[in-house]
Amino acid sequence: MINQTQYPEFGVLLVDDEASFLRSLSITLERSGGITHIHRCNDSREVMGILECEHIGLVLLDLTMPHLSGQQLLELITEQHPDISVIIISGLNQIESAVKCLQQGAFDYFVKTSEEGRLIEGIKRAIRMQEMRRENLALGQRILNNSLESPHVFEPIISRSHQMRAVFQYLESVAPSNQPLLICGESGTGKELLAKAAHQLSKRSGPLVSVNVAGLDDNIFADTLFGHQRGAFTGAERSRAGLIEEAAGGTLFLDEIGDLSMASQVKLLRLLQEGEYYPLGSDRPKRIRARVIVATHQELQQRQADGSFRRDLYYRLCTHKIHIPPLRQRKDDLPLLLDHFLTQAAAEIGKPVPGYPPELPLLLSNYHFPGNIRELRALIFDAVTQHRSHLLSMEVFRQVIGQNIETKESTRGQPSESLATFNPEGPLPTLAQMDNLLVEEALKRADNNQSLAARLLGISQPALSKRLKKSRPGE
Incomplete structure (x- = not known):
């Protein structure tokens, strides 16, 4: 099994017929680059077999070797393992050779006498590109399968x-x-x-x-x-x-x-x-x-x-x-979180898990939760601590949430932070039409719970019933 603390996750294969250069390069990569997941090969005939058996993502390849040359290996690797990146590290400082290798698909080309820092940075750049490619493939597959x-x-x-x-x-x-x-x-x-x-x-x-x-x-x-x-x-x-x-x-x-x-x-x-x-x-x-x-x-x-x-x-x-995303954009999670924190709070306090009124999830769904899940948890723990009957009291939630969703006398008449917008080329709706629109929206948000809808509108429940009788005379 691969040691997961090695870097990178995939192996880096060093190929050169000079064993001394392989040792030297390995030490440089480990000490200066933190690259520890290294395989070495000094016989070019063994390279393709290693690629079949090992989890290799990057090959550092010499050009001048007996048996199979680096040029031949580059052609084989790009043809049979196009997902593996290849960097040429050659003793030849020839522009023509470098251009040909890059045209064949090499990621980069360095001369063995290159400055150590530039070589390490080039190898790290290839590793980052390989990591990103693999991550994108894995992410695409998960999204495709929704798994x-x-x-x-x-x-x-x-x-x-x-x-x-x-x-x-x-x-x-x-x-x-x-x-x-x-x-x-x-x-x-x-x-x-x-x-x-x-x-x-x-x-x-x-x-x-x-x-x-x-x-x-x-x-x-x-x-x-x-x-x-x-x-x-x-x-x-x-x-x-x-x-x-x-x-x-x-x-x-x-x-x-x-x-x-x-x-x-x-x-x-x-x-x-x-x-x-x-x-x-x-x-x-x-x-x-x-x-x-x-x-x-x-x-x-x-x-x-x-x-x-x-x-x-x-x-x-x-x-x-x-x-x-904040909790206000994940309202579908509220019932799950409510049940989870009720169970957790009851276990910590040593009480039975209480039931709760059916309007509680509706009340929670109309609150914006500036403190997100941490605030929801604190509210539920407070409510469980205070409750005495088999059914959870709504009072703790009303005290905190009600203050934020009710229209207060002190702020009535002040403009909202997010005012409704109207088509400047269309007719302006009448007050009666706006009244009906507000009532219908409040009922929609409250899932037709008139008590909660009245609270959202800042009016009493009887006042809401009166408006509904006027707007729905046939019901």
Whole structure:
């Protein structure tokens, strides 16, 4: 079985008839590029057999070899394994040879004497392209089949929303990637649950290490993530490993990344770009061995515009990006969440699971939930704590939700935040027509529950009945 902590997920095959060069290149890739999933071959006749047996995604190929030349192998690989990328690393610095290889389908061409940094970056670029291609294929297949390979991973996330199912399918596709994952969404939508699911799906052997970076100043941020050597600063009596080292082989989850200071953003950008960091007080770099997942409730594009978030860091973070829809856009999930939190609250408090009035889901569906799922959970736990009879009281919900959906005397006559718009070329509706439209819309939203519809309109239930008798005289 492949060690899931290796990078990349697929194998990189090095092909050269010089065993010493293969050893040297392997060490360079591991130390400078963090590339550890390496296969080596010094006999060109064995290459096609290796490709049949092993999970190879990238081949680094020499041109001048006995038996089968690199040119011949390139032709065979592109013909029989078009899904595998090939990079030529040759001792020949010939433009004609390089052009011919690129025309045959090689991803890139390097000379063995090329600068090490440029070679590593070219290989990493090929790995990223291969990862994206594989992720797109996997995502397309899941969407086509409308399937999830690991539905059990998402069981803690209570949802039957089509939007969330699409999020789950995307997450399954990108979970094995070593590239950063950005999770966006309002507070209370469940970003940490998705980070846990991504870690579990990645099957990494290391732990999930989480830290909320909001409010950390630059020094604390660096010490928390990078660690320090003994004597690095006053009070540093012993060396301490940072969270990056603790997350080795696993996932590092940085929550509230939008609140990171500009100085800390620079440090995080360098970590992601270079794949290495320096513990405080050390002049020896360490390589990051963890996948980075970040989350924020902030609008990062807006923060870029006002200059408080670096554009280059944003684009480095959003290689893979997920947006969690707010609860108000997932009203179908309300009944599931209501039952789930009622059961959870009753178990924690030691009470039987209470029933609830049939109008409760209707009341909840007409509330916008600024605190999202976290707010819903708090409301339900509060209601279960206070209830004394077999049926859950509506009072807790009315106190919070009713204040937000009723039209208050103090705000009557003030314009709404989202006014109805009319066709400027058409006739203006009469007040009587608008009255009827409002009543019908309120009844629709309340599923014909007149008590709730009256509350939505800010009038009493008898007043609503009176209006209905006028507008529906035959009923």
